[in-house]
Amino acid sequence: MAKKKLQGEVFYPPKEVIENAHIKDWDKLNKQANTDYAKFWSDRAEELHWFKKWDRVIDDRKKPFYKWFTGAKTNISYNCLDVHVQTHRRNKIALVWEGENGDFEAMSYFRLHRETCKFANILKSMGVEKGDRVTIYMGRIPEIMIAMLACARIGAIHSVVYGGFSVEALHERIEDSKSKVLIVADGAYQRGKIVPLKQIADEALQRAGGIEHVIVVKRTGQEINMEFGRDMWYHELRELPIASNQCALEKMDSEDPLFILYTSGTTGKPKAILHTHGGYMVGTYTTLKYVFDIQEQDRYWCAADPGWITGHSYIVYGPLLNGATSFMYEGAPNYPYPNRWWKMIENYGINILYTAPTAIRGLMRFGEAWVKRHDLSSLRLLGSVGEPINPEAWKWYHSVVGNGNCPIMDTWWQTETGMFMITPMPCVPLKPGSGTKPFPGIEMDVVDEKGKPVKPNEEGYLVIKTPWPAMIRTIYGDDERYVTQYWRKYKGMYMTGDSARKDKDGYFWVIGRVDDVIKVSGYRLGTAEIESALVSHSAVAEAAAIGVPHEVKGNAIYAYVILRAGLTGNSTLVEELRQHVAHEVGPIAKPEQIEFVDSLPKTRSGKIMRRVLKAKAMGEDPGNLSTLED
Numbered sequence: 001m002a003k004k005k006l007q008g009e010v011f012y013p014p015k016e017v018i019e020n021a022h023i024k025d026w027d028k029l030n031k032q033a034n035t036d037y038a039k040f041w042s043d044r045a046e047e048l049h050w051f052k053k054w055d056r057v058i059d060d061r062k063k064p065f066y067k068w069f070t071g072a073k074t075n076i077s078y079n080c081l082d083v084h085v086q087t088h089r090r091n092k093i094a095l096v097w098e099g100e101n102g103d104f105e106a107m108s109y110f111r112l113h114r115e116t117c118k119f120a121n122i123l124k125s126m127g128v129e130k131g132d133r134v135t136i137y138m139g140r141i142p143e144i145m146i147a148m149l150a151c152a153r154i155g156a157i158h159s160v161v162y163g164g165f166s167v168e169a170l171h172e173r174i175e176d177s178k179s180k181v182l183i184v185a186d187g188a189y190q191r192g193k194i195v196p197l198k199q200i201a202d203e204a205l206q207r208a209g210g211i212e213h214v215i216v217v218k219r220t221g222q223e224i225n226m227e228f229g230r231d232m233w234y235h236e237l238r239e240l241p242i243a244s245n246q247c248a249l250e251k252m253d254s255e256d257p258l259f260i261l262y263t264s265g266t267t268g269k270p271k272a273i274l275h276t277h278g279g280y281m282v283g284t285y286t287t288l289k290y291v292f293d294i295q296e297q298d299r300y301w302c303a304a305d306p307g308w309i310t311g312h313s314y315i316v317y318g319p320l321l322n323g324a325t326s327f328m329y330e331g332a333p334n335y336p337y338p339n340r341w342w343k344m345i346e347n348y349g350i351n352i353l354y355t356a357p358t359a360i361r362g363l364m365r366f367g368e369a370w371v372k373r374h375d376l377s378s379l380r381l382l383g384s385v386g387e388p389i390n391p392e393a394w395k396w397y398h399s400v401v402g403n404g405n406c407p408i409m410d411t412w413w414q415t416e417t418g419m420f421m422i423t424p425m426p427c428v429p430l431k432p433g434s435g436t437k438p439f440p441g442i443e444m445d446v447v448d449e450k451g452k453p454v455k456p457n458e459e460g461y462l463v464i465k466t467p468w469p470a471m472i473r474t475i476y477g478d479d480e481r482y483v484t485q486y487w488r489k490y491k492g493m494y495m496t497g498d499s500a501r502k503d504k505d506g507y508f509w510v511i512g513r514v515d516d517v518i519k520v521s522g523y524r525l526g527t528a529e530i531e532s533a534l535v536s537h538s539a540v541a542e543a544a545a546i547g548v549p550h551e552v553k554g555n556a557i558y559a560y561v562i563l564r565a566g567l568t569g570n571s572t573l574v575e576e577l578r579q580h581v582a583h584e585v586g587p588i589a590k591p592e593q594i595e596f597v598d599s600l601p602k603t604r605s606g607k608i609m610r611r612v613l614k615a616k617a618m619g620e621d622p623g624n625l626s627t628l629e630d
């Protein structure tokens with residue numbers, strides 16, 4: 001397809017991959033989409049089921065509160081399940097699952113539909129109605145998918161909290177969402193150990209009010225506390241007459257909420273990003289189809305966690321909307337040995353693998369012999385998400401895992417965007433480390449402080465200039481924060497919070513966050529959450545967290561701590577503080593290093609100057625200190 005010669009190191013996709021792909025000519029599609037993006041998206045929407053068609057594709061009368069497919073009636077859960085059950089896909093496998101301990105499950109669309117109906121009926125019997133929030137806190141097991149689809153079916157808003165989060169993070173999210181029901185697993189297997197999810201939830205519930213019922217899914221079977229009248233076993237509930245395998249669904253307005261997902265922002269507590277049934281459905285369906293080129297016979301594996309946006313969009317909704325067969329794995333990539341992933345790719349004949357740079361770098365450390373033991377020839381496409389992928393990891397992934405034949409879809413997007421925004425398609429020439437160009441119909445740019453486009457190869461702020469169907473609708477319960485956070489800085493443009501460069505070929509190179517978000521192993525964490533966890537420890541007076549480059553994790557957390565008067569720091573206290581953060585926020589938030597200091601660099605208005613701290617942590621010159629208070 002490349003008409004003009006591209007600059008730099010370029011990988012051209014193999015002919016066989018393009019020949020059979022949904023999209024063979026990116027330029028043509030891009031031109032069509034950019035000529036009339038409303039038409040482009042409404043044509044895509046036509047491929048899905050609507051109980052009633054829309055009056056308008058896009059309603060921008062109350063910018064930046066954009067609406068999509070207004071007037072339409074649909075239900076994403078219906079499109080994920082019922083639609084397929086009525087076709088040749090009725091007995092097709094929707095999900096193949098392997099537990100870390102070797103347990104196995106394969107679920108057809110027919111069965112997934114029935115299980116979803118049963119779960120939906122259980123929720124209804126507990127008084128859950130359209131618009132109610134339900135918190136879900138589980139590991140990577142099929143029931144997490146079923147629980148999400150069940151909520152969507154009856155119009156309840158799910159709020160999934162990642163199973164790697166801990167007490168305070170869960171408490172905060174339950175309370176903020178005002179959930180009535182909590183769905184939790186007794187535990188999860190991770191690296192041969194059990195993560196005591198129910199026990200963590202019990203502790204969170206002692207801090208949070210509002211939860212009336214707890215549904216407990218048995219996964220690990222260890223002894224747990226069941227509170228009489230509040231906690232009920234899912235396997236017992238599903239045997240009751242109320243849990244019928246048929247459940248009438250709620251016909252949802254296109255703009256009715258589907259879920260909230262908490263994510264870390266610049267300051268303060270995590271924000272509940274709101275997505276809706278209609279636009280999110282069209283966006284995730286289309287992007288997955290075109291980018292990972294989902295074909296009827298494919299076995300697709302997104303190795304993310306359902307508790308993050310990647311899992312919502314590309315483990316649960318996107319694949320099911322496409323009638324795909326997905327694979328899900330519960331545990332750690334290197335358990336019990338570093339060939340676990342490669343073994344499963346061979347065993348299950350996986351065709352598409354979508355993961356994060358940190359996982360690739362982690363597995364790369366063990367050497368290629370672990371990969372080469374396995375026949376990975378089923379792979380056709382690879383994917384990357386969560387942070388910039390360094391060219392070294394890209395090349396290892398491409399040549400060792402993909403045997404040089406599999407194009408890498410480096411997808412840039414966010415919890416807020418709901419769907420891929422900068423991404424190649426299988427027919428697009430690739431440059432290692434670049435996500436190539438915006439998805440057709442979406443205009444993005446790199447601008448300076450004032451919002452003016454910068455010159456090619458210059459660094460600037462990454463912005464989005466056109467609305468897209470799966471876009472964030474608001475921060476749940478805080479419209480004002482939605483506007484200030486994303487739309488205030490540049491008029492009419494969405495601010496991503498990332499910095500980037502655009503080269504002469506129009507390829508985007510994302511550099512990283514420019515705000516107080518730290519990406520640790522691809523997980524999005526806010527400095528505020530880590531700092532407040534540290535400060536909640538009785539020995540700590542003040543704390544500041546920053547991210548410093550880390551070979552495998554991308555970034556690691558480095559924390560500066562001021563102790564209360566009279567206390568002195570030592571290695572025991574460092575360890576105690578690290579454990580405290582793990583207990584409050586989650587093991588992923590544990591600082592790599594803690595340094596005790598007497599003061600923190602602040603501006604005259606009291607804002608911590610993270611730039612100065614970062615320079616100190618890295619032994620660099622802190623630069624201009626004119627705004628420093630002390």
Ligand code: WTA
Pocket residue numbers: 263308309310384385386387388389410411412413414415416435496497498510511512513519522523524
């Ligand atoms: C970063 C994850 C470079 C970016 C889907 C973004 C990336 C943040 C990429 C969103 C990529 C995600 N290349 N950076 N391919 N993908 N990011 O909300 O900084 O957890 O703003 O969504 O991850 O993180 P979030």
